Ligand SMILES: [Zn+2]
C-alpha cells in the first residue's frame with residue numbers, strides 16, 4: 001500500500017496548537033486528560049490522515065497502549081466530536097482527527113476497504129457557506145465519499161481471472 005500522505009503539511013507549532021484546542025474542548029466537557037490521551041492526540045494531530053485502530057496500535061509513540069485502550073480513547077474523542085469515522089465500516093473503520101478549517105473528501109476502495117484523502121480542491125465549499133447562510137446553522141461540514149476499485153485490487157482481479 002502506498003504511504004498515505006497529507007496535503008496539509010503541519011508545522012510542529014500547528015500540531016501543538018491543534019492538540020491544545022482538542023484538550024481545551026475535552027476539558028470543557030469534563031473529560032480528564034491522561035498520558036495516553038495526550039499521546040494519541042499528538043499522533044493524530046501530526047498525522048491526520050485516516051487510521052484504523054490496528055494502524056494506531058502499531059505507532060511507536062503509542063506503544064504503551066493496547067488496542068482496547070486505544071479504542072476507548074478514540075471513542076471518547078469521537079463522542080466529543082474531535083474524531084470522525086471514515087470508510088466502509090463493515091470492512092475497516094478509519095478514524096481521523098477533525099481539523100478546524102480543513103475537511104477531507106475521500107475515496108474508498110470497495111474491494112479492500114482502503115481509504116485515501118482526495119487531493120483536489122473541494123468544489124462544495126461555496127455551497128457549504130450558502131447552506132450556512134440560508135439555514136442559520138453553524139458548525140456545518142460536509143464529506144464527500146467516492147467509492148471505487150483501487151489500482152492494486154484492479155491489478156489483482158486482472159491477474160486471477
Ligand atoms: Zn483495493
Ligand SMILES: [Zn+2]
Pocket residue numbers: 103104105122123124125142143144
Ligand atoms: Zn469537500
